[in-house]
Amino acid sequence: MTPSPLPPPVRSVVGPDALSASGLGRASQCPLSAALDADPDAPRLPVHPRALYGRVLHRLVEAAARGQVDDRDGFARGARRAVDALLAELPERTPAPQRVLGALEWRRRRADAVAVARSVAGKAPVRRGASAPARSPDRPEPWTVADGRWTEVVLRSDVLRVTGRADLVERSGDLVRISDLKTGSPTTSDGTVRASVVLQLRAYGLVAAERLPSARIELRVVGTSSFDVSFNEGDRDAALRTIRSVSDQLPPSRHVSAADLARPGAACGSCRHRHRCGPYLASAPSWWRDGEDFPFPLDLWGTVESVRSGGETSDLVLRDPTGRRVRVAGLRAALARDLEPGDALFAFGFDEPTGRRGPSWRPAPLVLRDLDPDTGAAAWSLAVFGPPLPDVPPLPVRSPAH
Numbered sequence: 001m002t003p004s005p006l007p008p009p010v011r012s013v014v015g016p017d018a019l020s021a022s023g024l025g026r027a028s029q030c031p032l033s034a035a036l037d038a039d040p041d042a043p044r045l046p047v048h049p050r051a052l053y054g055r056v057l058h059r060l061v062e063a064a065a066r067g068q069v070d071d072r073d074g075f076a077r078g079a080r081r082a083v084d085a086l087l088a089e090l091p092e093r094t095p096a097p098q099r100v101l102g103a104l105e106w107r108r109r110r111a112d113a114v115a116v117a118r119s120v121a122g123k124a125p126v127r128r129g130a131s132a133p134a135r136s137p138d139r140p141e142p143w144t145v146a147d148g149r150w151t152e153v154v155l156r157s158d159v160l161r162v163t164g165r166a167d168l169v170e171r172s173g174d175l176v177r178i179s180d181l182k183t184g185s186p187t188t189s190d191g192t193v194r195a196s197v198v199l200q201l202r203a204y205g206l207v208a209a210e211r212l213p214s215a216r217i218e219l220r221v222v223g224t225s226s227f228d229v230s231f232n233e234g235d236r237d238a239a240l241r242t243i244r245s246v247s248d249q250l251p252p253s254r255h256v257s258a259a260d261l262a263r264p265g266a267a268c269g270s271c272r273h274r275h276r277c278g279p280y281l282a283s284a285p286s287w288w289r290d291g292e293d294f295p296f297p298l299d300l301w302g303t304v305e306s307v308r309s310g311g312e313t314s315d316l317v318l319r320d321p322t323g324r325r326v327r328v329a330g331l332r333a334a335l336a337r338d339l340e341p342g343d344a345l346f347a348f349g350f351d352e353p354t355g356r357r358g359p360s361w362r363p364a365p366l367v368l369r370d371l372d373p374d375t376g377a378a379a380w381s382l383a384v385f386g387p388p389l390p391d392v393p394p395l396p397v398r399s400p401a402h
């Protein structure tokens, strides 16, 4: 398969009507990523199957909160059946989680999710025969009913230009508790709740405060361990400042230069727009060569120097833009075949070699692997492109801001 040409870099974006609360953390690091995330038509790099399994486990927890896990022969059995049914709905070519994560790791993650699901089971049951489904806009909102529990509550503020979906909202008179349900760890290595989760919950809190100004609002992260997120005046002000700062850089319906919004740095690791982001493409090669103090994605591009083909895979040596010679082992023919020395190649999304993660990042490895014939593992979300079309203007170069 000849790789398709690298799409042209995005030159400008249109400010979205609303910012996603769950993406505010990344948006505060790179407003360009928020604008591209808000565009459903923006071409994206593939999702890693790990993220798909995470969504499956989260849907289990949501279903449990709605009282929709069949527990006739025990909650754990019913929950595992629900997970199997949700996995069966994933796109056909999604590898089994045991293959990607290993059987033990998958069992551990599923057991954690089942434990969280059990802890919230039936918190906000959907009444049998209720005419309005869980996500229906016709359901009474928490702001109009003094007592109750709701799952998957759409929270939106036109004033703040923020939108999101809170997993669980509980109201008892003037007390409103908003919970974000997590199946994985919501904390960093030092045990504090991740800044992006804190900002997301505080954004929900601000929306709730707009609807119920006199309410006492509590914010919680519920997982295998649960954490309260403070929401005092200082917290509200700080969250407001962050939201306004992002919002001001992305005026609604106005075109803004992509180069002015891009902040190549820590946010790039989880960004699915890297292949179209000129500032990222200009910055990343020096990260590979020199290392960085944030976890950067393992991508690679350059000129093919040698190719050794072996049936369904090939081994390549690429000369990257900094002059490093990097070997790509086991590149699946389904991604690229018939490559020749002199070809340009762009590859996004190699997996981390085991044990490489750490607070301080070394230069990128000189050997990157796609398919490992011994284990059957692969770089599951790898996307490969050929050179951009000839009429694409050269990439903009901008000093990286960390």
Ligand code: SF4
Residues within 6 Å of the ligand: 030, 032, 033, 262, 263, 264, 265, 267, 268, 269, 271, 272, 273, 274, 277, 279, 280
């Ligand atoms: S690749 Fe990095 S700089 Fe570019 S939009 Fe994504 S996060 Fe921003």
